[in-house]
Amino acid sequence: MIDWKTLGFDAYRTRTLAVSHFKDGAWSPAVTTENFSFTLDPFAQTLHYAISCFEGFKTFRQKDGRVAMFRPDQNAARMIRSAKYLGMPYPSEEQFIEMCEMCVRGNMEFLPPYGYGASMYIRPLLFTVHPQMQLVPYPEAIFTVMCAPVGSYYGAYLKSCAAVIPGNYDRAAPKGSGSYKLSSNYATTFVPYQRAHDQGYTELLYLNSATREYVDEFGSSNFYGIRDNTYITPLSDSVLPSVTNKTLRTVAADMGMKVEQRPVPFEELSSFEEAAGCGTAVVITPISHIDVKPVLEEPDIARTFRYGPDGSVGEVSTKLYRQITGIQFGEIEDAHGWCHYIDV
């Protein structure tokens, strides 16, 4: 029995996967399987060179019982963009959505019921399997969709967290892969994350690596700041185009706020009334304070930016959170048609 109340964000083992294999110029018919193992050649490209990209979005059991995926078309488009960047074969938007639906239908007993704040996280993954040493793309890949019932990413809904700007780490190279959802982008964040967590920080906030004069994003979410009824979020070619952020920009505008997507100078961090991370897994993570550490591993803190009394959650972030989760759970009208309903 799953305890829907205490779900975290884990690689839960469900019942089925959806899988398709691109070989000889075509995708094999997608199947759902209970076999969770892949057999890979030791020379498979993905193992050596990380030719792999993934996506993440949620599916909700709504108040009226319907099952809704939240904006899967956006994730399909982003995966296609990532795959093109890596020179891999990719599924069409239709195939992407169809296989995500197959995955949900094959795991209905793991879809959290309405009323617990929990949902089903869908994780599409695309990776190359051809055995190859040379650094050239090869047109063979596996596209698979897995899922996991999830609650909150950090163990509580809308709880404020501390963040750190690590002076000795970058997330993405200038003109690099930061705006694509590549597996390799995450690989290099594990150690700084661990070091930050050991010091009580939940999130890493990265500056633009070329000049370190602008705010880019968190390790697992985009950044936004609130000031004077304005929603301000970085425009940067190293930031992942977050579907949650895109949604919040519309939600904020609908609530009568001004919305600015533009470069955010580091100094501006001192002027925000609220600061937060936004993304599928976290939804909205209010930030209590941001420490600037020249060297993450050293005790020195060069500066601290504080947002509201420690532990409090800003009024605007609370409203934005209620609105986006209200739409996702079917409690508030979906005026923009973001919910993709599936027959189950």
Ligand code: PLP
């Ligand atoms: N930025 C990074 C680095 C992420 O890993 C994520 C994860 O989802 C996001 C931003 C948020 O994107 P989205 O709202 O599409 O989930």
Ligand code: COI
């Ligand atoms: C998501 O929110 O989908 C993410 O990708 C975060 C994950 C990498 C932990």
